[in-house]
Amino acid sequence: MQINFIQSEIKTLKIRVSVAIKILTFGVWQFILGKEIKKEVKRKGIKITEFAEMINYSRRNIYEIFERKSIDTNLLQKTGKVLGTNLFIHFFSEKELNELKTQKSNEENLKKIIIELKTKIEKKKVS
16 A cells, blocks of 8 residues: 555655756757857848848847747747747657658658669650
């Protein structure tokens, strides 16, 4: 009986720790995302006023975006479109990013094979 109680308490503790880690990680992630947007704006050489006009926000609001704890997905999408980058990539874990890279690499290899096969078929038709 006592063993079941201890196991139950351990399970509850694990859940609480897991939630706490997610909350901490999410908070850090959100702050970093604002900084990433700011870095991307600077990297592209876009002036803050110009960027504000591009996404229909005031200059003051842009500085708030850079420091916000949360960013609306519509704003994130609009910002990414203006900057020419997918800001949602920050939602992925390292493992998921590696899987996407592998998938992209596989797709590129398949495209090369298809082109090679088409070329061989065309050569056989000519002969």
